[in-house]
Amino acid sequence: MTELLQEEQVTETELTLKAQEAKKAAFQLAKATTEEKNEALRIISAQLLEEQDFILSENAKDIAAGKQAGMNDSLVDRLALDAPRLKDMADALIQLTRLNDPIGETLEKWEQPNGLAMTKIRVPIGVVGMIYEARPNVTVDASSLCLKTGNAIVLRGSSTAINSNKAIVQVIRRALEKSKLPVEAVQLLEDTRRETASQMFKLNEYLDVLIPRGGAKLIQTVVQNATVPVLETGAGNCHIYIDKTADVKMAVDIAINAKTQRPSVCNSCETILVQRDWAAAHLPELVTALQAQDVTIHGDEAVQQGSSSVVPATDEDWATEYLGFEVAIRVVDTVDQAVQHINQYGTKHSEAIISTDAASVEQFFNEIDAAAVYHNASTRFTDGFEFGFGAEIGISTQKLHARGPMGLPALTSTKYIVRGNGQIK
Amino acid sequence: MTELLQEEQVTETELTLKAQEAKKAAFQLAKATTEEKNEALRIISAQLLEEQDFILSENAKDIAAGKQAGMNDSLVDRLALDAPRLKDMADALIQLTRLNDPIGETLEKWEQPNGLAMTKIRVPIGVVGMIYEARPNVTVDASSLCLKTGNAIVLRGSSTAINSNKAIVQVIRRALEKSKLPVEAVQLLEDTRRETASQMFKLNEYLDVLIPRGGAKLIQTVVQNATVPVLETGAGNCHIYIDKTADVKMAVDIAINAKTQRPSVCNSCETILVQRDWAAAHLPELVTALQAQDVTIHGDEAVQQGSSSVVPATDEDWATEYLGFEVAIRVVDTVDQAVQHINQYGTKHSEAIISTDAASVEQFFNEIDAAAVYHNASTRFTDGFEFGFGAEIGISTQKLHARGPMGLPALTSTKYIVRGNGQIK
Missing domain, CATH: 3.40.605.10 (Aldehyde Dehydrogenase; Chain A, domain 1)
Known part of the structure; x- marks a missing residue:
């Protein structure tokens, strides 16, 4: 003593x-x-x-x-x-x-x-x-x-x-x-x-x-x-929302980049939300592209129906920061639903919408509560150097003093x- | 239970x-x-x-x-x-x-x-x-x-x-x-x-x-x-430093205002530091003016020598926020000493120098660590309305997010x- x-x-x-x-x-x-x-x-x-x-x-x-x-x-x-x-x-x-x-x-x-x-x-x-x-x-x-x-x-x-x-x-x-x-x-x-x-x-x-x-x-x-x-x-549970009007190649490229370019970092994507009409036409292409990169997919029922290799997603998946070659995918009907999901499960870090519809983009920008919101770009850009600051202390996920890179x-x-x-x- | x-x-x-x-x-x-x-x-x-x-x-x-x-x-x-x-x-x-x-x-x-x-x-x-x-x-x-x-x-x-x-x-x-x-x-x-x-x-x-x-x-x-x-x-243990070259009437007026205009608030003055040469010539005038406003003076030895009605100041006085009709007065030799005293005992709120010497003012501005530093003005102006903000949430004494009014x-x-x-x- x-x-x-x-x-x-x-x-x-x-x-x-x-x-x-x-x-x-x-x-x-x-x-x-x-x-x-x-x-x-x-x-x-x-x-x-x-x-x-x-x-x-x-x-x-x-x-x-x-x-x-x-x-x-x-x-x-x-x-x-x-x-x-x-x-x-x-x-x-x-x-x-x-x-x-x-x-x-x-x-x-x-x-x-x-x-x-x-x-x-x-x-x-x-x-x-x-x-x-x-x-x-x-x-x-x-x-x-x-x-x-x-x-x-x-x-x-x-x-x-x-x-x-x-x-x-x-x-x-x-x-x-x-x-x-x-x-x-x-x-x-x-x-x-x-x-x-x-x-x-x-x-x-x-x-x-x-x-x-x-x-x-x-x-x-x-x-x-x-x-x-x-x-x-803090942590980054970042989302890509693929809107009804999203360009298919752009959406897939951005999703792959945001998920796989460096999965261990906070600005990588953890959940992809896909609008139902877009999913009906293009989800298999997205799933195939992700699986070709060895990404394990945790999907909701709609996603599971399209592929037998999809792991059923639980509520916990929506809140998980995988930091690896895993992603959760959920089908949503509207921008409203996407916003609600992100504001509920996200960590207010980086969130992206892929869309060609100006009204959807503006709604997403206005309603998502996050340090950085993106239109038609990968969440991976949330970084002091990518923002042109020349140095980075870190990426703030708090709202006082400094927010974002x-x-x-x-x-x-x-x-x-x-x-x-x-x-x- | x-x-x-x-x-x-x-x-x-x-x-x-x-x-x-x-x-x-x-x-x-x-x-x-x-x-x-x-x-x-x-x-x-x-x-x-x-x-x-x-x-x-x-x-x-x-x-x-x-x-x-x-x-x-x-x-x-x-x-x-x-x-x-x-x-x-x-x-x-x-x-x-x-x-x-x-x-x-x-x-x-x-x-x-x-x-x-x-x-x-x-x-x-x-x-x-x-x-x-x-x-x-x-x-x-x-x-x-x-x-x-x-x-x-x-x-x-x-x-x-x-x-x-x-x-x-x-x-x-x-x-x-x-x-x-x-x-x-x-x-x-x-x-x-x-x-x-x-x-x-x-x-x-x-x-x-x-x-x-x-x-x-x-x-x-x-x-x-x-x-x-x-x-x-937070709290305001604010100081007025009266420099060697201070205009006498201005110094006394500001000290009186900062101490007595509303003593219960955080931007009122609690300690007056007086440069030794100025004190030799004008301290009695300052003391008399403060006492005429019923201000009790806690002074160091040099201040006590000038007046029998001065209460001896202890180390605790330098750190005290009186919030009433009391003030501590200390005689210092240089701007250096004033800065050192203020940075040691102050609460980084509002600090003023009364001086006609540009070099002293610049030193004070550069070296004092406080939300607001004043030259030839009362500390009582640290206030959202006085700063022209039209509203005030409060006066921040922290250094992150917001500082001052x-x-x-x-x-x-x-x-x-x-x-x-x-x-x-």
């Missing part, structure tokens, strides 16, 4: 100390010029390549430990770094220097009748807490996005990536020492026990926002337990500057 | 049923036109006046019960309605019809190289949960702001205002029946037990945001316990509309 208590005190001290340092650094960072921030990113980029051997040898320790612990291949792959991956990370840092710095941007400017001159400008959020799983690339990615936007960061990665993360953060901090930015701007919690994360959830005194990055379970744990505001990047402005707050000449109320 | 369980089920049923109804109404409301919403606000305005006798007689029950329970005068005053106050509420509804409807507004519009046409538009948030204290005017105010922005609302007021709130919501719903908006858009929880509020905190399935309105304790309870995102309208746009979210012609990834 005494030992446990001591351990907890140690933990809290690491977290509290590092969070305090980050908060102090945040005040300095807020004053950094765009060129100082870009210069730091360039130095980090070079340092990552220069210290490649060190990073890869530390990463090898994590890989070896993971394999010994029976980690599956896809997790090992997420954890593994190699020279090309490090090169990608270094290149991404250079890309980031080319993006506009949102900090200091004037968002609004006006004068009040009493002569007060009002300006609303973008400022950094302050200190970002990042809680993520065994992907060491997030360590570089999250740190660099925060530095670009003048935020300090407290990283809490997975224990399975601890050697990689420590090495990367050491390298980043050695680079920061050569820059004009404070070294304390990037903090890594080396204690990766669950309790440390739980303490981070409630560290409102030092953390301005928490960003969980990982599976649905991690995100829900953070949302359910955090008192620090959370930027929620988040670029650099999602890591900013605002401040009102008011200039007077003696005004009193 | 069985009875308790039954009670809890009943409670959960009222909350769940009403939240479900609100969510359904929100989908309809999102489609309402500006004119339909404004027409509903005009009908509510007229209905409030028409049913004035009913509202006042129900309000009288709450007043009587409050007085019997020993409620203090200022709380009774907050609870009390009369003809002029109802008239103000009715007038405010008409004012609201004159404000721009933010819903549907195009925020950004661009085309991607692959031909996707992107539009970012404003949409309602969905369902707002409002938790507030014994001020029946909030019932009208919050409902009307939500209707204007196409949001449904679940109101949870205080038990001490339950008769007033029931009457007002009945009147609003009778008005909505005559309008094109769904009656279910405005819901009042009649069960005002603490447990009901606790259940609201975690009702993520139906509520998109919670807005607590009331004292610091209420707000902190919501922030600490809610899993639904919270729009935090919140107008109608704070009650909105966004949606990306993407138009393609067959794009796949």
Whole structure:
């Protein structure tokens, strides 16, 4: 018991100390010029390549430990770094220097009748807490996005990536020492026990926002337990609705793309809704095309009638994010029914209508409650890079602060500057 | 035990049923036109006046019960309605019809190289949960702001205002029946037990945001316990920094105004920081002027030396929001020290510098972390109406979503509309 208590005190001290340092650094960072921030990113980029051997040898320790612990291949792959991956990370840092710095941007400017001159400008959020799983690339990615936007960061990665993360953060901090930015701007919690994360959830005194990055379970744990505001990047149960008037080839191509191009990601399609008349004429073609891509189809009764190889769909299927080569298909009569189904079962992420009827499209756009709604395009485009943001913090499925793909402005707050000449109320 | 369980089920049923109804109404409301919403606000305005006798007689029950329970005068005053106050509420509804409807507004519009046409538009948030204290005017105010922005609302007021709130919501719903908006858009929880509020905190399935309105304790309870995102309208420990170069009359006038014009509100001044040289020449004048307004002064040693009637200030004073005729005064050497003090003890609300030196002002603007920073003006202007927003949801002291005075746009979210012609990834 005494030992446990001591351990907890140690933990809290690491977290509290590092969070305090980050908060102090945040005040300095807020004053950094765009060129100082870009210069730091360039130095980090070079340092990552220069210290490649060190990073890869530390990463090898994590890989070896993971394999010994029976980690599956896809997790090992997420954890593994190699020279090309490090090169990608270094290149991404250079890309980031080319993006506009949102900090200091004037968002609004006006004068009040009493002569007060009002300006609303973008400022950094302050200190970002990042809680993520065994992907060491997030360590570089999250740190660099925060530095670009003048935020300090407290990283809490997975224990399975601890050697990689420590090495990367050491390298980043050695680079920061050569820059004009404070070294304390990037903090890594080396204690990766669950309790440390739980303490981070409630560290409102030092953390301005928490960003969980990982599976649905991690995100829900953070949302359910955090008192620090959370930027929620959630699940995607995305739909394609094929309207009565849909072009057949376009509908099939988009459905195949949205389902199979990369099924493991949140913007892939999980349920296809097909209007009854279109289904009567073209459903077999859609089913055949999907099955040719080894997609298992869970269908309602109407879909089952057309093919013996269709698995009967249950209510649970409508709510399932398969994230693999499976899809649910339901036949509906109208746009109304499609909208109702999507608003009931969807996760407000990305929803598409394939149609040549303007009224149906407008109804779909107006009535679907989602971060992104598409006409005649794949849901796979919901992504910061595809939207042209040049960077992506994640895809927000919440409605406050930022919704949909988040670029650099999602890591900013605002401040009102008011200039007077003696005004009193 | 069985009875308790039954009670809890009943409670959960009222909350769940009403939240479900609100969510359904929100989908309809999102489609309402500006004119339909404004027409509903005009009908509510007229209905409030028409049913004035009913509202006042129900309000009288709450007043009587409050007085019997020993409620203090200022709380009774907050609870009390009369003809002029109802008239103000009715007038405010008409004012609201004159404000721009933010819903549907195009925020950004661009085309991607692959031909996707992107539009970012404003949409309602969905369902707002409002938790507030014994001020029946909030019932009208919050409902009307939500209707204007196409949001449904679940109101949870205080038990001490339950008769007033029931009457007002009945009147609003009778008005909505005559309008094109769904009656279910405005819901009042009649069960005002603490447990009901606790259940609201975690009702993520139906509520998109919670807005607590009331004292610091209420707000902190919501922030600490809610899993639904919270729009935090917090405390204001606001400062006036009087720089070396400050105009004497202006500095004294602003300090007096910021402290005494309405000391009970969050944007009033709680600590005055005075630069040492200015203090040497003019502190007695400031102290005398404040004392002439019956302001008790808690001062550091330098301030105490100048006057025997100054109460010694402790560390706690720097962190105290007096909300009354008390102020803390500290002498500092530089803008640096003032900034450090404010960033340490402030609540990031409203901070002012009185100065004629441009460099000091720029440093203050850049380094102070607050929703609003002022040069040569009173902190009392941090207010949605004073900022020209025409309405105010509250003053946000958080950094995400909205910061500072919140107008109608704070009650909105966004949606990306993407138009393609067959794009796949």
